Amino acid sequence: MNRGSRLLIILSKNPEAGMVKTRLAKTIGDEKALEIYEILRQHTARTAEKVHAKRLVFYSRFIPSFDLFLPGNFSARLQDGDDLGERMLHAIKCGFESGFHHVILIGTDCYELSPAILEDAFSVLERADAVIGPAIDGGFYLIGMNRVMPELFLERKWSTSDVLRETIAILHQLDTSYELLVELSDIDTFDDLKKSPLWTSKP
Numbered sequence: 384m385n386r387g388s389r390l391l392i393i394l395s396k397n398p399e400a401g402m403v404k405t406r407l408a409k410t411i412g413d414e415k416a417l418e419i420y421e422i423l424r425q426h427t428a429r430t431a432e433k434v435h436a437k438r439l440v441f442y443s444r445f446i447p448s449f450d451l452f453l454p455g456n457f458s459a460r461l462q463d464g465d466d467l468g469e470r471m472l473h474a475i476k477c478g479f480e481s482g483f484h485h486v487i488l489i490g491t492d493c494y495e496l497s498p499a500i501l502e503d504a505f506s507v508l509e510r511a512d513a514v515i516g517p518a519i520d521g522g523f524y525l526i527g528m529n530r531v532m533p534e535l536f537l538e539r540k541w542s543t544s545d546v547l548r549e550t551i552a553i554l555h556q557l558d559t560s561y562e563l564l565v566e567l568s569d570i571d572t573f574d575d576l577k578k579s580p581l582w583t584s585k586p
Contacts, residue, residue: 388483388484389484389505390436390478390485390487391436391437391489392474392489393438393457393488393489394441394443395424395452395490395491397442398417398420398424399444403420404571407419407571407573409573410573419570421451423493423494423581424451425451426494427496428452428455431501433498434498434501435502436487438456438457438458439459439477439478440452440457441461441470442461443462462474467541468535468536468541471488471536472531474488475531485508485509485529486528486529487526492524492569492570493570494568496524500567504525505527507527511561511562512529512530512560512561513529513532513560513561514526514527514561514564515561515562515563517547517564517567518566518567518568519567519569520568520571521546521547521548522542522543522547532557532559534553534556
C-alpha cells in the first residue's frame, strides 16, 4: 500500500465567536459554543495526526498564520463554493488533482472519531469505490472515494435527516461500490452535546 496515495481532508471553520456552532450557541451562548468548537477541533487534529495519510485543512474564511492545525503536519487551503456540497466537492477535486488516489473528507464535529475508524475508512477504499461514516442525525461524519463524483455534492439539501439516505441512493444510481462505517454522533445542538462523551467526561 502506498501511504502517499492517501489524503485526509478536514473542513474547518475559522474559530470565531458567533460564526461557529450557531445552533449550539442559541442555548449556551457564542463564547461557550466557540470553546466547544475548539475542543472538537483539537480532538480532530489529534486524531488526524495518528493516521497514515497526508493531511489537508480547508479553512472557511482565511488561512491563519497560526492555528492548532498550523504549523504542523497539515497543509492548508481555502474552501470554495456557495454551499456545503460545493465546498466539499471543491476540496475533494483538489485532492485528486494533486495526485492522490484515496481521498477522505471529514469535518470537525465528531468527538467520537478515532484514528482506528479513519484507518478503517482508508482500508475500505482498497476494496470499494466509496466509504461513508453515518451520523446518528441522518447525515454523515465522513465521506471518501477513489474518484470524483459530483452527483454526491451538487444540488443537494444539507443538514437534514435525509442526507445519508439520499447519498446512498445516489451511489446506487451511479452503480458505485461502497461500505458504511460505524454510526457516530456529530455535535451540533445542546441535545447532541448532552448525549456526547464530551459532556459526560466533564468534571
